Amino acid sequence: MKSECDIAIIGGGIMGLSMAYQLSRAGVTNVVVLERGYMAEGASGRNGGGVRMQWSSESNVLLMRESIDLMRHFAQEIGVNVWLRQGGYLFLARSEAEREKMETNVALQNRCDVPTRMLSPEEARAIVPELDLSGIVCASYNPKDGTVFPWPFLWGYAHQAMARGVEVRLHTGVDAIEPSADGYLLATSKRETGERDTLRAKRVVNAAGSWSPEVARLVGLELPNRPHRHEILSTEPLKPFLAPMVSLLSSGLYFSQSMRGEIVTGISLEDHDDGSVKLGSRLGFLTKIARELTQLVPRFAELEVLRQWAGPYDVTPDGQPILGEPLPGFFLCCGFVGHGFMMAPVIGKRYAEWLSGKKKDPIFDRFTLDRFKSGKLEPEEMILG
Amino acid sequence: MSAKIIVCRCEDVTLSDIERTHALGYTHLEEVKRYTGLGTGPCQGRECMVHAAILCAHASKIPVDKVRPFTARPPLQPVSLAILAGEDE
Numbered sequence A: 001m002k003s004e005c006d007i008a009i010i011g012g013g014i015m016g017l018s019m020a021y022q023l024s025r026a027g028v029t030n031v032v033v034l035e036r037g038y039m040a041e042g043a044s045g046r047n048g049g050g051v052r053m054q055w056s057s058e059s060n061v062l063l064m065r066e067s068i069d070l071m072r073h074f075a076q077e078i079g080v081n082v083w084l085r086q087g088g089y090l091f092l093a094r095s096e097a098e099r100e101k102m103e104t105n106v107a108l109q110n111r112c113d114v115p116t117r118m119l120s121p122e123e124a125r126a127i128v129p130e131l132d133l134s135g136i137v138c139a140s141y142n143p144k145d146g147t148v149f150p151w152p153f154l155w156g157y158a159h160q161a162m163a164r165g166v167e168v169r170l171h172t173g174v175d176a177i178e179p180s181a182d183g184y185l186l187a188t189s190k191r192e193t194g195e196r197d198t199l200r201a202k203r204v205v206n207a208a209g210s211w212s213p214e215v216a217r218l219v220g221l222e223l224p225n226r227p228h229r230h231e232i233l234s235t236e237p238l239k240p241f242l243a244p245m246v247s248l249l250s251s252g253l254y255f256s257q258s259m260r261g262e263i264v265t266g267i268s269l270e271d272h273d274d275g276s277v278k279l280g281s282r283l284g285f286l287t288k289i290a291r292e293l294t295q296l297v298p299r300f301a302e303l304e305v306l307r308q309w310a311g312p313y314d315v316t317p318d319g320q321p322i323l324g325e326p327l328p329g330f331f332l333c334c335g336f337v338g339h340g341f342m343m344a345p346v347i348g349k350r351y352a353e354w355l356s357g358k359k360k361d362p363i364f365d366r367f368t369l370d371r372f373k374s375g376k377l378e379p380e381e382m383i384l385g
Numbered sequence B: 001m002s003a004k005i006i007v008c009r010c011e012d013v014t015l016s017d018i019e020r021t022h023a024l025g026y027t028h029l030e031e032v033k034r035y036t037g038l039g040t041g042p043c044q045g046r047e048c049m050v051h052a053a054i055l056c057a058h059a060s061k062i063p064v065d066k067v068r069p070f071t072a073r074p075p076l077q078p079v080s081l082a083i084l085a086g087e088d089e
Helices: A014-025 A058-072 A074-078 A096-111 A121-127 A150-163 A209-217 A283-296 A298-302 A340-355 B015-023 B029-036 B049-060
Strands: A004-010 A031-034 A089-093 A117-119 A138-142 A167-169 A172-180 A183-190 A196-206 A226-235 A245-248 A253-257 A263-266 A304-315 A322-327 A330-334 B006-008
Touching: A004 A014, A014 A031, A014 A150, A014 A330, A014 A340, A031 A150, A031 A172, A031 A196, A058 A074, A058 A096, A058 A340, A074 A150, A089 A096, A089 A121, A096 A117, A096 A138, A117 A121, A121 A138, A150 A167, A150 A340, A150 B029, A172 A196, A196 A209, A196 A340, A209 A304, A209 A330, A226 A283, A245 A283, A253 A283, A263 A283, A283 A298, A283 A304, A330 A340, B006 B015, B006 B049, B015 B029, B015 B049, B029 B049
Parallel strands: A004 A031, A004 A196, A031 A167, A089 A245, A196 A330
Antiparallel strands: A089 A138, A117 A138, A172 A183, A183 A196, A226 A263, A226 A304, A245 A253, A253 A263, A322 A330
Protein backbone atom coordinates (compact mmCIF):
# COMPACT_ATOMS: atom_id res chain seq x y z
CA MET A 1 0.00 0.00 0.00
CA LYS A 2 1.29 3.44 -0.94
CA SER A 3 1.74 5.97 1.86
CA GLU A 4 2.64 8.75 -0.60
CA CYS A 5 1.40 9.42 -4.09
CA ASP A 6 1.43 12.06 -6.82
CA ILE A 7 -2.35 12.15 -7.21
CA ALA A 8 -5.07 10.99 -4.85
CA ILE A 9 -8.47 10.67 -6.51
CA ILE A 10 -11.37 10.73 -4.05
CA GLY A 11 -14.27 8.73 -5.48
CA GLY A 12 -13.89 5.40 -7.27
CA GLY A 13 -16.83 5.91 -9.61
CA ILE A 14 -16.61 6.12 -13.36
CA MET A 15 -15.03 9.62 -13.31
CA GLY A 16 -12.23 8.78 -10.91
CA LEU A 17 -11.51 5.43 -12.54
CA SER A 18 -11.57 6.83 -16.08
CA MET A 19 -9.13 9.50 -14.98
CA ALA A 20 -6.91 6.96 -13.20
CA TYR A 21 -6.87 4.77 -16.29
CA GLN A 22 -5.98 7.65 -18.60
CA LEU A 23 -3.30 8.91 -16.19
CA SER A 24 -1.75 5.45 -16.10
CA ARG A 25 -1.71 5.39 -19.91
CA ALA A 26 0.06 8.75 -19.86
CA GLY A 27 2.72 7.26 -17.56
CA VAL A 28 1.43 8.78 -14.30
CA THR A 29 1.00 5.66 -12.17
CA ASN A 30 1.76 6.87 -8.65
CA VAL A 31 -1.96 7.37 -8.17
CA VAL A 32 -4.35 6.18 -5.45
CA VAL A 33 -8.13 6.03 -5.96
CA LEU A 34 -10.04 6.15 -2.68
CA GLU A 35 -13.57 4.78 -2.71
CA ARG A 36 -15.62 4.85 0.46
CA GLY A 37 -17.99 2.10 -0.63
CA TYR A 38 -17.81 -0.90 -2.89
CA MET A 39 -17.17 -0.49 -6.58
CA ALA A 40 -20.32 0.72 -8.40
CA GLU A 41 -22.06 1.70 -5.14
CA GLY A 42 -22.79 5.27 -6.21
CA ALA A 43 -24.38 6.74 -9.32
CA SER A 44 -21.98 4.88 -11.63
CA GLY A 45 -23.57 1.58 -10.64
CA ARG A 46 -27.14 2.90 -10.68
CA ASN A 47 -27.64 4.68 -13.99
CA GLY A 48 -29.63 3.56 -17.01
CA GLY A 49 -26.62 3.32 -19.33
CA GLY A 50 -27.84 5.81 -21.94
CA VAL A 51 -25.20 7.52 -24.07
CA ARG A 52 -26.26 10.33 -26.39
CA MET A 53 -25.05 13.26 -28.46
CA GLN A 54 -28.40 15.09 -28.43
CA TRP A 55 -27.77 18.08 -26.14
CA SER A 56 -28.61 21.77 -26.18
CA SER A 57 -25.10 23.15 -25.50
CA GLU A 58 -22.31 22.89 -28.03
CA SER A 59 -19.73 21.79 -25.46
CA ASN A 60 -21.86 18.80 -24.44
CA VAL A 61 -22.60 17.76 -28.03
CA LEU A 62 -18.91 17.78 -28.91
CA LEU A 63 -17.73 16.13 -25.69
CA MET A 64 -20.35 13.39 -25.90
CA ARG A 65 -19.65 12.73 -29.57
CA GLU A 66 -16.03 12.09 -28.64
CA SER A 67 -17.01 10.06 -25.57
CA ILE A 68 -19.17 7.68 -27.61
CA ASP A 69 -16.35 7.37 -30.12
CA LEU A 70 -14.00 6.36 -27.29
CA MET A 71 -16.55 3.79 -26.07
CA ARG A 72 -16.63 2.15 -29.50
CA HIS A 73 -13.00 1.11 -29.03
CA PHE A 74 -13.40 0.21 -25.40
CA ALA A 75 -13.79 -3.54 -25.81
CA GLN A 76 -10.54 -3.87 -27.76
CA GLU A 77 -8.69 -1.33 -25.63
CA ILE A 78 -9.73 -2.53 -22.18
CA GLY A 79 -10.64 -6.11 -22.91
CA VAL A 80 -14.08 -5.83 -21.30
CA ASN A 81 -17.39 -6.03 -23.10
CA VAL A 82 -19.45 -2.96 -22.16
CA TRP A 83 -22.32 -4.05 -24.40
CA LEU A 84 -22.38 -0.80 -26.36
CA ARG A 85 -25.31 -0.85 -28.74
CA GLN A 86 -25.88 2.18 -30.98
CA GLY A 87 -29.62 1.85 -31.44
CA GLY A 88 -30.21 5.63 -31.41
CA TYR A 89 -32.18 7.96 -29.15
CA LEU A 90 -35.68 8.97 -30.15
CA PHE A 91 -36.95 12.13 -28.42
CA LEU A 92 -40.67 12.87 -28.65
CA ALA A 93 -42.17 16.39 -28.46
CA ARG A 94 -45.75 17.12 -27.41
CA SER A 95 -45.99 20.88 -27.92
CA GLU A 96 -44.98 23.56 -30.40
CA ALA A 97 -42.66 25.05 -27.77
CA GLU A 98 -40.89 21.70 -27.51
CA ARG A 99 -40.74 21.44 -31.30
CA GLU A 100 -39.06 24.84 -31.54
CA LYS A 101 -36.38 23.91 -29.00
CA MET A 102 -35.90 20.57 -30.68
CA GLU A 103 -35.33 22.21 -34.07
CA THR A 104 -32.78 24.60 -32.57
CA ASN A 105 -30.95 21.72 -30.88
CA VAL A 106 -30.97 19.53 -33.99
CA ALA A 107 -29.48 22.40 -36.02
CA LEU A 108 -26.74 22.81 -33.40
CA GLN A 109 -26.05 19.07 -33.38
CA ASN A 110 -25.86 19.01 -37.20
CA ARG A 111 -23.33 21.85 -37.10
CA CYS A 112 -21.28 19.59 -34.79
CA ASP A 113 -21.44 16.74 -37.35
CA VAL A 114 -23.98 14.76 -35.34
CA PRO A 115 -26.51 13.17 -37.74
CA THR A 116 -29.67 13.94 -35.71
CA ARG A 117 -32.78 14.49 -37.83
CA MET A 118 -36.32 15.71 -37.23
CA LEU A 119 -39.02 13.09 -37.74
CA SER A 120 -42.77 13.23 -38.15
CA PRO A 121 -44.84 11.08 -35.75
CA GLU A 122 -45.32 8.57 -38.61
CA GLU A 123 -41.57 8.34 -39.14
CA ALA A 124 -41.07 7.82 -35.42
CA ARG A 125 -43.63 5.02 -35.46
CA ALA A 126 -41.73 3.36 -38.29
CA ILE A 127 -38.77 3.04 -35.91
CA VAL A 128 -40.82 1.91 -32.88
CA PRO A 129 -44.19 0.55 -34.12
CA GLU A 130 -45.38 -0.10 -30.54
CA LEU A 131 -45.67 3.64 -29.76
CA ASP A 132 -49.05 5.31 -29.30
CA LEU A 133 -48.24 8.75 -30.69
CA SER A 134 -51.47 10.61 -30.00
CA GLY A 135 -50.52 14.12 -28.93
CA ILE A 136 -46.97 13.83 -30.28
CA VAL A 137 -46.11 16.61 -32.74
CA CYS A 138 -42.64 15.52 -33.84
CA ALA A 139 -39.49 13.65 -32.87
CA SER A 140 -35.73 13.91 -33.13
CA TYR A 141 -33.57 10.88 -33.80
CA ASN A 142 -29.83 10.30 -33.79
CA PRO A 143 -28.99 6.76 -34.87
CA LYS A 144 -25.52 7.03 -33.31
CA ASP A 145 -26.75 7.45 -29.73
CA GLY A 146 -27.05 4.25 -27.74
CA THR A 147 -26.82 2.32 -24.50
CA VAL A 148 -24.14 0.51 -22.52
CA PHE A 149 -24.05 -1.84 -19.54
CA PRO A 150 -22.48 0.42 -16.89
CA TRP A 151 -20.86 -2.04 -14.47
CA PRO A 152 -18.16 -3.57 -16.72
CA PHE A 153 -16.95 -0.05 -17.53
CA LEU A 154 -15.85 0.39 -13.93
CA TRP A 155 -14.05 -2.94 -13.67
CA GLY A 156 -12.45 -2.39 -17.07
CA TYR A 157 -11.00 0.99 -16.12
CA ALA A 158 -10.03 -0.15 -12.62
CA HIS A 159 -8.30 -3.36 -13.67
CA GLN A 160 -6.36 -1.67 -16.47
CA ALA A 161 -5.25 1.15 -14.18
CA MET A 162 -4.24 -1.33 -11.47
CA ALA A 163 -2.25 -3.42 -13.93
CA ARG A 164 -0.15 -0.29 -14.59
CA GLY A 165 0.47 0.39 -10.90
CA VAL A 166 -2.47 2.54 -9.80
CA GLU A 167 -3.90 1.58 -6.42
CA VAL A 168 -7.68 1.40 -6.02
CA ARG A 169 -8.55 1.34 -2.34
CA LEU A 170 -12.16 0.27 -1.82
CA HIS A 171 -14.17 0.64 1.42
CA THR A 172 -11.89 3.55 2.38
CA GLY A 173 -13.35 6.94 3.26
CA VAL A 174 -11.52 10.25 3.59
CA ASP A 175 -12.12 11.92 6.97
CA ALA A 176 -9.77 14.91 6.79
CA ILE A 177 -7.59 16.73 4.26
CA GLU A 178 -4.82 18.97 5.64
CA PRO A 179 -2.66 21.19 3.41
CA SER A 180 1.02 20.33 3.88
CA ALA A 181 4.37 21.61 2.57
CA ASP A 182 4.23 19.38 -0.49
CA GLY A 183 0.53 18.98 -1.17
CA TYR A 184 -2.02 17.43 1.17
CA LEU A 185 -2.19 14.94 4.00
CA LEU A 186 -5.31 12.76 3.90
CA ALA A 187 -6.69 10.93 6.94
CA THR A 188 -8.58 7.82 5.85
CA SER A 189 -10.56 5.08 7.56
CA LYS A 190 -11.93 1.70 6.54
CA ARG A 191 -15.70 1.80 6.45
CA GLU A 192 -16.27 -1.50 8.17
CA THR A 193 -13.41 -1.86 10.63
CA GLY A 194 -12.79 1.84 11.28
CA GLU A 195 -9.05 1.18 10.82
CA ARG A 196 -7.27 4.53 10.33
CA ASP A 197 -4.45 5.47 8.01
CA THR A 198 -2.88 8.47 6.32
CA LEU A 199 -1.90 9.21 2.74
CA ARG A 200 0.32 12.02 1.43
CA ALA A 201 -0.64 13.32 -1.98
CA LYS A 202 0.94 16.09 -4.04
CA ARG A 203 -2.42 16.69 -5.70
CA VAL A 204 -5.98 15.73 -4.82
CA VAL A 205 -8.97 15.31 -7.17
CA ASN A 206 -12.51 15.45 -5.81
CA ALA A 207 -14.49 13.03 -8.02
CA ALA A 208 -17.00 12.05 -5.35
CA GLY A 209 -20.15 12.81 -7.35
CA SER A 210 -23.11 13.57 -5.11
CA TRP A 211 -20.82 13.32 -2.10
CA SER A 212 -18.40 15.92 -3.51
CA PRO A 213 -19.74 18.84 -1.40
CA GLU A 214 -18.81 16.84 1.75
CA VAL A 215 -15.31 16.21 0.41
CA ALA A 216 -14.88 19.86 -0.63
CA ARG A 217 -15.86 21.01 2.86
CA LEU A 218 -12.80 19.15 4.22
CA VAL A 219 -10.67 21.84 2.55
CA GLY A 220 -13.10 24.64 3.36
CA LEU A 221 -14.76 24.90 -0.06
CA GLU A 222 -18.53 25.29 -0.47
CA LEU A 223 -19.89 23.76 -3.68
CA PRO A 224 -23.30 24.67 -5.16
CA ASN A 225 -24.22 21.13 -6.33
CA ARG A 226 -27.07 19.26 -4.63
CA PRO A 227 -27.99 15.56 -4.72
CA HIS A 228 -31.27 14.62 -6.39
CA ARG A 229 -32.79 11.14 -6.11
CA HIS A 230 -33.48 9.64 -9.53
CA GLU A 231 -35.38 6.36 -9.69
CA ILE A 232 -35.31 3.65 -12.32
CA LEU A 233 -37.04 0.32 -12.74
CA SER A 234 -36.30 -2.79 -14.68
CA THR A 235 -38.85 -5.27 -16.03
CA GLU A 236 -38.85 -8.94 -16.87
CA PRO A 237 -36.76 -9.65 -19.98
CA LEU A 238 -38.36 -9.67 -23.43
CA LYS A 239 -37.07 -10.92 -26.75
CA PRO A 240 -35.05 -8.05 -28.30
CA PHE A 241 -37.43 -5.78 -30.26
CA LEU A 242 -36.58 -2.20 -29.31
CA ALA A 243 -33.57 -0.54 -30.98
CA PRO A 244 -33.53 3.05 -29.64
CA MET A 245 -33.80 4.68 -26.26
CA VAL A 246 -37.17 6.49 -26.40
CA SER A 247 -37.81 9.63 -24.38
CA LEU A 248 -40.79 11.92 -23.90
CA LEU A 249 -39.57 15.48 -23.33
CA SER A 250 -42.68 16.67 -21.47
CA SER A 251 -42.40 14.23 -18.56
CA GLY A 252 -38.77 13.16 -18.79
CA LEU A 253 -39.93 9.57 -19.29
CA TYR A 254 -37.36 7.38 -21.01
CA PHE A 255 -37.06 3.68 -21.72
CA SER A 256 -34.73 1.32 -23.52
CA GLN A 257 -34.17 -2.39 -23.80
CA SER A 258 -30.99 -3.70 -22.25
CA MET A 259 -28.92 -6.42 -23.87
CA ARG A 260 -30.42 -8.76 -21.25
CA GLY A 261 -33.84 -7.99 -22.70
CA GLU A 262 -35.22 -6.00 -19.76
CA ILE A 263 -36.98 -2.69 -20.27
CA VAL A 264 -35.06 -0.14 -18.20
CA THR A 265 -37.06 3.03 -17.58
CA GLY A 266 -37.05 6.22 -15.52
CA ILE A 267 -38.90 9.53 -15.28
CA SER A 268 -38.58 13.00 -13.73
CA LEU A 269 -39.96 13.07 -10.21
CA GLU A 270 -39.87 15.81 -7.58
CA ASP A 271 -38.05 15.10 -4.35
CA HIS A 272 -37.71 16.84 -1.03
CA ASP A 273 -34.26 18.49 -1.08
CA ASP A 274 -32.49 18.62 2.28
CA GLY A 275 -29.00 18.33 0.84
CA SER A 276 -28.58 14.66 1.79
CA VAL A 277 -28.21 11.72 -0.60
CA LYS A 278 -31.44 9.67 -0.50
CA LEU A 279 -31.62 6.29 -2.24
CA GLY A 280 -34.87 4.82 -0.94
CA SER A 281 -37.47 3.47 -3.39
CA ARG A 282 -40.93 5.07 -3.60
CA LEU A 283 -44.26 3.61 -4.65
CA GLY A 284 -45.13 7.00 -6.15
CA PHE A 285 -42.42 6.47 -8.73
CA LEU A 286 -43.90 3.12 -9.80
CA THR A 287 -47.43 4.44 -10.19
CA LYS A 288 -46.37 7.60 -12.04
CA ILE A 289 -44.09 5.84 -14.49
CA ALA A 290 -46.57 2.98 -15.02
CA ARG A 291 -49.24 5.48 -16.12
CA GLU A 292 -46.93 7.40 -18.47
CA LEU A 293 -45.31 4.31 -19.93
CA THR A 294 -48.49 2.32 -20.60
CA GLN A 295 -50.01 5.40 -22.22
CA LEU A 296 -47.07 5.71 -24.61
CA VAL A 297 -46.68 1.95 -25.17
CA PRO A 298 -50.06 0.28 -24.48
CA ARG A 299 -48.55 -3.16 -25.10
CA PHE A 300 -46.38 -2.77 -22.01
CA ALA A 301 -49.49 -3.06 -19.78
CA GLU A 302 -48.94 -6.76 -19.06
CA LEU A 303 -45.19 -6.35 -18.62
CA GLU A 304 -44.06 -7.11 -15.06
CA VAL A 305 -41.77 -4.90 -13.00
CA LEU A 306 -38.94 -6.89 -11.40
CA ARG A 307 -37.17 -4.26 -9.38
CA GLN A 308 -36.73 -0.55 -8.79
CA TRP A 309 -33.79 1.36 -7.38
CA ALA A 310 -32.49 4.90 -7.04
CA GLY A 311 -29.28 6.73 -7.81
CA PRO A 312 -28.16 10.26 -7.01
CA TYR A 313 -27.99 12.96 -9.71
CA ASP A 314 -25.26 15.45 -8.80
CA VAL A 315 -27.13 18.61 -9.77
CA THR A 316 -25.55 22.02 -10.45
CA PRO A 317 -27.47 25.29 -10.89
CA ASP A 318 -26.77 25.43 -14.66
CA GLY A 319 -26.68 21.72 -15.49
CA GLN A 320 -22.95 21.86 -16.30
CA PRO A 321 -20.08 20.22 -14.42
CA ILE A 322 -17.68 21.78 -11.92
CA LEU A 323 -14.06 21.36 -13.00
CA GLY A 324 -10.76 23.12 -12.47
CA GLU A 325 -8.37 23.88 -9.61
CA PRO A 326 -10.04 26.16 -7.04
CA LEU A 327 -7.17 25.69 -4.53
CA PRO A 328 -3.54 24.97 -5.44
CA GLY A 329 -3.29 21.21 -6.03
CA PHE A 330 -6.98 20.58 -5.27
CA PHE A 331 -9.07 19.73 -8.33
CA LEU A 332 -12.81 19.34 -8.90
CA CYS A 333 -14.44 16.79 -11.20
CA CYS A 334 -18.09 16.72 -10.15
CA GLY A 335 -21.57 18.12 -10.84
CA PHE A 336 -22.40 15.96 -13.85
CA VAL A 337 -26.20 16.10 -13.36
CA GLY A 338 -27.09 12.53 -14.30
CA HIS A 339 -24.92 12.30 -17.40
CA GLY A 340 -21.51 11.82 -15.84
CA PHE A 341 -21.35 8.20 -16.85
CA MET A 342 -21.49 8.92 -20.54
CA MET A 343 -19.10 11.85 -20.18
CA ALA A 344 -16.48 10.01 -18.17
CA PRO A 345 -14.43 8.61 -21.08
CA VAL A 346 -13.77 12.07 -22.53
CA ILE A 347 -13.50 13.96 -19.24
CA GLY A 348 -11.03 11.39 -17.84
CA LYS A 349 -8.95 11.75 -20.96
CA ARG A 350 -8.93 15.57 -20.84
CA TYR A 351 -8.14 15.59 -17.13
CA ALA A 352 -5.26 13.16 -17.59
CA GLU A 353 -3.85 15.33 -20.38
CA TRP A 354 -3.94 18.30 -18.05
CA LEU A 355 -2.59 16.59 -14.91
CA SER A 356 0.18 14.84 -16.83
CA GLY A 357 1.33 18.21 -18.14
CA LYS A 358 0.44 17.73 -21.81
CA LYS A 359 -2.26 20.36 -22.34
CA LYS A 360 -5.09 22.09 -20.54
CA ASP A 361 -8.44 21.97 -22.33
CA PRO A 362 -10.53 25.20 -22.29
CA ILE A 363 -13.30 23.33 -20.40
CA PHE A 364 -11.14 23.61 -17.28
CA ASP A 365 -11.29 27.40 -17.50
CA ARG A 366 -14.92 27.53 -18.52
CA PHE A 367 -16.65 25.17 -16.07
CA THR A 368 -15.03 26.44 -12.89
CA LEU A 369 -16.45 26.99 -9.43
CA ASP A 370 -15.93 30.74 -9.97
CA ARG A 371 -18.53 30.94 -12.69
CA PHE A 372 -21.35 30.76 -10.15
CA LYS A 373 -20.02 33.99 -8.63
CA SER A 374 -19.22 35.77 -11.89
CA GLY A 375 -22.58 34.73 -13.38
CA LYS A 376 -21.12 33.55 -16.71
CA LEU A 377 -23.32 30.51 -17.25
CA GLU A 378 -24.22 28.54 -20.38
CA PRO A 379 -27.01 26.27 -19.17
CA GLU A 380 -27.68 22.77 -20.49
CA GLU A 381 -31.41 22.17 -21.00
CA MET A 382 -31.57 18.62 -22.34
CA ILE A 383 -31.57 17.00 -18.92
CA LEU A 384 -33.94 14.16 -18.14
CA GLY A 385 -35.02 13.51 -14.59
CA MET B 1 -16.65 -29.22 -10.95
CA SER B 2 -17.52 -25.75 -9.60
CA ALA B 3 -18.27 -24.64 -13.16
CA LYS B 4 -21.22 -27.02 -13.10
CA ILE B 5 -22.66 -25.98 -9.75
CA ILE B 6 -25.34 -23.34 -10.27
CA VAL B 7 -25.74 -20.91 -7.35
CA CYS B 8 -28.18 -18.42 -8.95
CA ARG B 9 -30.69 -20.29 -11.08
CA CYS B 10 -32.34 -17.20 -12.57
CA GLU B 11 -29.10 -15.82 -14.00
CA ASP B 12 -27.08 -19.05 -14.37
CA VAL B 13 -24.32 -17.91 -12.02
CA THR B 14 -22.03 -20.81 -11.10
CA LEU B 15 -19.82 -21.48 -8.12
CA SER B 16 -16.75 -20.88 -10.27
CA ASP B 17 -18.12 -17.47 -11.33
CA ILE B 18 -18.29 -16.55 -7.66
CA GLU B 19 -14.85 -17.97 -6.90
CA ARG B 20 -13.39 -15.90 -9.74
CA THR B 21 -15.09 -12.77 -8.36
CA HIS B 22 -13.66 -13.42 -4.90
CA ALA B 23 -10.20 -13.97 -6.39
CA LEU B 24 -10.37 -10.44 -7.84
CA GLY B 25 -10.88 -9.11 -4.31
CA TYR B 26 -14.62 -8.51 -4.57
CA THR B 27 -15.80 -10.40 -1.52
CA HIS B 28 -18.78 -8.27 -0.52
CA LEU B 29 -22.18 -9.61 -1.45
CA GLU B 30 -23.10 -6.38 -3.26
CA GLU B 31 -19.91 -6.69 -5.30
CA VAL B 32 -20.63 -10.32 -6.16
CA LYS B 33 -24.14 -9.33 -7.21
CA ARG B 34 -22.78 -6.69 -9.56
CA TYR B 35 -19.89 -8.69 -10.94
CA THR B 36 -21.93 -11.83 -11.69
CA GLY B 37 -25.53 -10.62 -11.95
CA LEU B 38 -26.45 -13.01 -9.14
CA GLY B 39 -29.81 -12.20 -7.57
CA THR B 40 -31.01 -9.89 -10.34
CA GLY B 41 -33.46 -12.29 -11.99
CA PRO B 42 -37.15 -12.98 -11.31
CA CYS B 43 -36.61 -14.27 -7.75
CA GLN B 44 -34.41 -11.26 -6.85
CA GLY B 45 -32.05 -13.35 -4.76
CA ARG B 46 -34.55 -15.22 -2.64
CA GLU B 47 -33.06 -18.57 -3.62
CA CYS B 48 -29.39 -17.75 -4.02
CA MET B 49 -28.56 -15.01 -1.54
CA VAL B 50 -28.01 -17.27 1.46
CA HIS B 51 -25.68 -19.56 -0.49
CA ALA B 52 -23.79 -16.58 -1.85
CA ALA B 53 -23.56 -15.06 1.63
CA ILE B 54 -21.98 -18.24 3.01
CA LEU B 55 -19.44 -18.22 0.18
CA CYS B 56 -18.64 -14.55 0.84
CA ALA B 57 -18.20 -15.26 4.56
CA HIS B 58 -15.70 -18.02 3.75
CA ALA B 59 -13.85 -15.81 1.28
CA SER B 60 -13.45 -12.90 3.67
CA LYS B 61 -13.04 -15.15 6.76
CA ILE B 62 -15.87 -13.58 8.74
CA PRO B 63 -18.88 -15.21 10.41
CA VAL B 64 -21.89 -15.61 8.10
CA ASP B 65 -24.03 -13.40 10.34
CA LYS B 66 -21.62 -10.50 9.65
CA VAL B 67 -22.36 -10.62 5.92
CA ARG B 68 -24.82 -7.87 5.01
CA PRO B 69 -27.56 -8.98 2.61
CA PHE B 70 -27.79 -6.95 -0.57
CA THR B 71 -30.50 -4.27 -0.68
CA ALA B 72 -33.96 -5.70 -1.22
CA ARG B 73 -35.54 -4.07 -4.26
CA PRO B 74 -39.29 -3.52 -4.44
CA PRO B 75 -41.69 -4.87 -5.55
CA LEU B 76 -41.74 -7.99 -3.41
CA GLN B 77 -43.06 -9.96 -6.35
CA PRO B 78 -43.20 -9.02 -10.03
CA VAL B 79 -46.16 -6.65 -10.59
CA SER B 80 -47.58 -5.70 -13.98
CA LEU B 81 -47.45 -2.09 -15.16
CA ALA B 82 -51.24 -2.23 -15.68
CA ILE B 83 -51.80 -2.87 -11.98
CA LEU B 84 -49.36 -0.15 -11.00
CA ALA B 85 -51.07 2.25 -13.40
CA GLY B 86 -54.37 1.51 -11.67
CA GLU B 87 -56.08 0.12 -14.74
CA ASP B 88 -56.90 -3.19 -13.16
CA GLU B 89 -58.60 -2.15 -9.93
